[in-house]
Amino acid sequence: MLGKPNVEGLLEGALEHAASLLGGNVKGYAVLRKGQDTVSAVRGYPKTLLGLSLSGPWAQMRPRLLADGPKELYSMNTQDVVRQLDAAGMNEVSTTVIVPLVDKGRNVGALILDQFQSGGVSQNQQEALNRWGSAVTPLLSVFDTREEWxxxxxxxxxxxxxxxxxxxxxxxxxxxxxxxxxxxxxxxxxxxxxxxxxxxxxxxxxxxxxxxxxxxxxxxxxxxxxxxxxxxxxxxxxxxxxxxxxxxxxxxxxxxxxxxxxxxxxxxxxxxxxxxxxxxxxxxxxxxxxxxxxxxxxxxxxxx
Missing domain, CATH: 1.10.3210.10 (Hypothetical protein af1432)
Known part of the structure; x- marks a missing residue:
């Protein structure tokens, strides 16, 4: 995961492992909160999404399972953003898993994992994903400090x-x-x-x-x-x-x-x-x- 020693590389590795925990046809993206929520890494989605300012259902700092595809995500963004998400194929998402990235009570961002088949998410998978998110978040602080220097x-x-x-x-x-x-x-x-x-x-x-x-x-x-x-x-x-x-x-x-x-x-x-x-x-x-x-x-x- 640290083979590409920057925030994008860290998050790409985090998404890759999170997708392996879910299995099946999974794509994902990571959002960081830097003033605006911004797409900072992708897995399976086009890199044209990187840097996109995006509102979404991760702001509550808690794990969520969305069984209605991108409906909530789409309702929170402008039509211009929705067109970009459509072009990336998100309109075909079946289920979305939100893995919050929280550091000492601060909402850092989230890993968002999209399933394209209704395979479901077990309690064990959700718990494993949450543990993984908790393990990844402290590393982001290290990179933030490094970037400041x-x-x-x-x-x-x-x-x-x-x-x-x-x-x-x-x-x-x-x-x-x-x-x-x-x-x-x-x-x-x-x-x-x-x-x-x-x-x-x-x-x-x-x-x-x-x-x-x-x-x-x-x-x-x-x-x-x-x-x-x-x-x-x-x-x-x-x-x-x-x-x-x-x-x-x-x-x-x-x-x-x-x-x-x-x-x-x-x-x-x-x-x-x-x-x-x-x-x-x-x-x-x-x-x-x-x-x-x-x-x-x-x-x-x-x-x-």
Missing amino acids: RQGSRQLTIALVEAVESQDFDALGHAQQVADISGQLGRQLGLNERELEQLWYGAILHDVGKINGDQGHASIGANFLHAVPHLADAQKAIRHHHEHFDGSGEPDKLVGEDIPLYARIIAVANALVHVGDAARLKGQAGKNLDPRLVELAQKLPPRS
Whole structure:
């Protein structure tokens, strides 16, 4: 369940095990209460539901068995939301089981399990599901704390970068643009969350060494992370983002795929921010830039 170490991964695993406790043809989704109730994970339903604000019969913080399909759920939402639920196939639900997620009296959310055949839910199954919900909920608090630290760390990093960029008015916002494009390229390559996190730090900090001037700033910037072992890949990306695919770059004249992947991604993103149009990168493919990443850059949405 912790193979995908984030809230969505935790809830996906929770839904998977809960469905196995019920057996049969079961789909499900998890709702978290963050101001509005929001679909935060799905099992069997399309991922287009993720992020959907949804009112539902889980607000009472108690286990429920709904034998009239989606009737109550549909009555609590707008027609626009109902159309989305219909498109996901919820209009064919036979029975719904609500498993509340309650932490120290606080309604965190719920696991919602939908049966598509009237197999029924035994008392033992309901009790097992409730125990499972009680076991899952404390883990959500761990991830909430982790996310708060993650966001705080990012905000402090952005503040540092903006302080460096403020020395040169033309550079304001440059690092954030490079980080955004790097993330898009990373997702096209199928990088996982941990890898995207390393890439983000490498991209957002790629020019931080310019606090001491432009000369040798890549190596200087990398030194900022020498005592942060969990960002070792980001450190390499910063050091090598001025290497050239043909070996003519710096500081180590690395060639081709000997250049760390994150550094090659940042180089393409950095070049795209400067030229503004991905088509203009084609002349650098195989020279300064990785040709495969230049090709991927052509698929990105046009920059406004």
